[in-house]
Amino acid sequence: METAKKRILTGNKAMAEAIALEMERDSNVFVLGEDVGKYGGIFGSTQGLIDRFGAERVLDTPISETAFIGAAIGAAAEGMRPVAELMFVDFFGVCMDQIYNHMAKIPYMSGGNVKLPMVLMTAVGGGYNDAAQHSQTLYATFAHLPGMKVVAPSTPYDLKGMMISAIRDDNPVVFMFHKSLQGLGWMDQLDASVEHVPEEAYTVPLNKAKVAREGSDVTIVGIQMMMHYAMEAAERLSKEDGIEAEVVDLRSLAPIDRDTIVKSIKKTSRLLVVDEDYLSYGMTAEVAAIAAEHALDELKAPVRRLAIPDVPIPYSDPLENFVIPGPERIYEEVKKMMRS
Amino acid sequence: MTQSNENQSSVSVEKLKWMYEQMVKIRYYEDQMVEVYTEGKKPVFNIGAGTVPGEMHLSTGQEPAAVGIGAHLKKEDTVTSPHRPHHHAIAKGVDLKRMTAEIFGKETGLGKGKGGHMHLFDPEVKFACSGIVAAGIPHAVGAAMAAKMKGKDWVAVAFIGEGAANAGAFHESLNLAALWNLPLIVVVEDNAYGISVPKKSSTSVDSNDKRADAYGIAGAYVKDNDPIAMYLAAEEAVSRARNGQGPTIIEIETYRYLGHFQGDPELYRDKAEVPGLRELDPIVKLKEKLIEKSTDEKELDEMEERAKQEVDEAYQFARDSNFPAPEAALEDVFTS
Incomplete structure (x- = not known):
């Protein structure tokens, strides 16, 4: 079996595969965000999902981050497990009230009686001349605020394993993926953006360096x-x-x-x-x-x-x-x- | 759109009685809160002192909105509410003892004392509120989405004040709910003021139901703080939502008898305004209607007693409960 060719995946394909596996496993998992349908996510993190799961579970939204992130919160409170995409983390300014005053605080303010099992995934990072409003990571801005798990995986293997963990977690998870590590055809091709990723579902913990x-x-x-x-x-x-x-x-x-x-x-x-x-x-x-x-x-x-x-x-x-x-x-x- | 008298007489006496009892309960609950809130705040008012510290936004006078739609809701339907939530919570059947304990900051409260009066969450009856204006609308959109995805006929109601209709979340949410044909009802309680600013100084249309046209959805207007007209408008809206026919905006003209919050000097309105509004009290009018429909006055007395007793017991429960251990502040950030 030594000769079996190891399957290589880009970061974004690893993420999309993780979401697909969880959507298969749990009918409560669904995806929503801007251009997550036919386009497959501007950075490819939802590619192929609409073809497999249909437009009822992979929802293209209007440019209404407050409404669709808020809707993800409302759906999560009802026991759904939404995966919402905020296209660029820089866009947090138009929806931070939903993210911080609601997603992060409702479980606490309810004394733990309301659970919000949701993932807010978002693209971070610069280095490709996209300037001040599309290049930030804002790692600390989110990590500073209590009530959200904030992860930023660095490899395709971890992108898949941590996405699966994030979807299965009963807490809100901000899942930051780096644009340069997605393996996009229209960016610098980095060796770090591709590696062997097992086909089956596996988890990587959300609290371990x-x-x-x-x-x-x-x-x-x-x-x-x-x-x-x-x-x-x-x-x-x-x-x-x-x-x-x-x-x-x-x-x-x-x-x-x-x-x-x-x-x-x-x-x-x-x-x-x-x-x-x-x-x-x-x-x-x-x-x-x-x-x-x-x-x-x-x-x-x-x-x-x-x-x-x-x-x-x-x-x-x-x-x-x-x-x-x-x-x-x-x-x-x-x-x-x-x-x- | 307003309801004719003929329609008004179609509402069953049972429903009218339910609404009456709920309105009495809400009124009495808020009247008690007015008193309790002053405990420990005399002679010098300090918002952070007393039995119930912090901001307090009471709903006295605004009962019709809550009971008119509450009469059509079931446990599985979702209600989101803003910073003035007590009437909505009571009409939705939130556990009154645990709600009051939460407002008192006690460990037996809905949020174990972590939320307070603007942050009441009772997942048992799917009730939530938020202290951020308009922020609950998208949550109701999400609950409506979940109902649709699960193939249930559940609906979601977002209560907001008229000031919230000018927030971005209102537009984003209604566009989305209309686009996806969701079972959402937005109830706009027009109590005439956003804190101190009159509606005519903040809003480009005279009533927010007109904004329904912008989303291609149904709109209804209820005037005169009338619980029966509210009941009828809500009946149509809830039935529309349950039958997959999309969202509705209902605006109701309602009256805020008290300040925006307790301690509000109310310098922005004429001293004669509130006494004038109290002349038109919806509870008195509904009682007259019930007597007109030959309801036994003794039965009404019993309903009033029952409502008051429930409220008294809730306040007593809150007083008798313990404060949380200080270090409990560290719990419930994450669930395990």
């Missing part, structure tokens, strides 16, 4: 593109400088897996946090605070952070490349840290 690369000299914590860039930098550090970086793929922003982060810091004694979100009050600060609270004595050097330097994402290539951290910057930063 993953050590993507073992190392002994420095810990780099990142998520989605920053995790992949950290892996590139780590390979180069190993090859050119003999520095072994441990890369932690956070995968879940809320809840955050403190144990895996602390364990890695205790092993390496150095921490670099890399984020495709704004620097201040963000994920990098949260991870640095975890290090300060739980592993300060283990650190041989100050914690370093790389993130968007508190400016909106600019359009032009040199500007955008300047603000979004890349493998080169991560490499240089680690070298500086190792000298200190």
Whole structure:
């Protein structure tokens, strides 16, 4: 059986497969959002679903995010398991009341008597010149607010397994997928956006980080593109400088897996946090605070952070490349840290 | 559209009695709340002090909207309500003891003291409310979707104030409900003011049922805060929804006897306005109608007593209940 060819899937096909498996398994699961039907989702996350399950369970909505996310909440309260797509996370401004004042708070305000088993999936990330209103990740904006699980898988395998977990979870889950990791034909083709994905249904937990690369000299914590860039930098550090970086793929922003982060810091004694979100009050600060609270004595050097330097994402290539951290910057930063 | 007197006489005495008893219960519940709310707030009013702290929006005078449609609803139908929810909750059959305990912030409350008066959730009778204007409409749309997907004849009712009809969620929700032909009824309670701003200063049409035309759906207008006219308009709307014929907007002209919230100085309206409205009281009028229909006055007295007793027991239950343990604040963010 060694010769059997392993099936390779893109990120978006892995997501669509996960949703299809859950729709087959549970008739309460349905999908709604803009262009999720015939188009298959602007980033391909619902491709093929309408052909298999029909327009009654894969609903193209008007451009009415408040209405359809609110409707998903109302349907979830009735025991349905909606998967709603907010096309770009940047569009949260037109519907945040439903997301935060309702989806996130109703279970709590009802003393746990109302459950909202729903998934709000949304595209995040820049690096393709889409400018300030279509390039954000807003990881921390969502992760800051209690009442939602917020996950951001980095690989096709995790996209499938975490989507299945998200649909089966009885809590609202914000499922952020990175546009660059969907394997879209109309974007830069990244190796990280394709990999072997098993055909059957499987789950990946929504509260566990993953050590993507073992190392002994420095810990780099990142998520989605920053995790992949950290892996590139780590390979180069190993090859050119003999520095072994441990890369932690956070995968879940809320809840955050403190144990895996602390364990890695205790092993390496150095921490670099890399984020495709704004620097201040963000994920990098949260991870640095975890290090300060739980592993300060283990650190041989100050914690370093790389993130968007508190400016909106600019359009032009040199500007955008300047603000979004890349493998080169991560490499240089680690070298500086190792000298200190 | 208004109902003729001939139609009015078609409503059964049983239904009229049900509405009367519910209206008495709501009125008495709110009257008690007016008193309880002042406990611990004298001589100096402090909104965060007393037996019932926080904002308090009472529905005194607005009973007809809730009972006129409530008379047609069953347990499986969904009701969403805004920041002024007590009349809707009572007419939907929300557990009165647990509702009152919630308003008192007690552990026996519907939300174990985490929600309060603007956030009452009773999934047993499918009732929910929200403190954000217009936000409950999309939830009713979702409940209506779920009913349709499950192949049930259940309907969803979203109660809103007339001010909410100018919020984006109103337009988005009605377009979606009309597009998908959902069993949704939006009841607009026009109590003439969005806090202090009169309807004519905020709304481009004189009544929001006219906006039904914009969505290609049915609209109905109920004037004079009339519970029987509301009953008849709701009968048509609920029947339309149950039979797969789509959504309806009903606007009812209603009266807010009290301020927007307790403590509202009401400087925006003439002092004579409320006494004038109270002259037209819908409970008094319905009682007269029942007597006219030769209902025994003793029976009406018994109904009133029963309603009051239920309310008194609910308040007593709330008083006797314990506050939650402080650390319970950490529970119920997520379900396991």
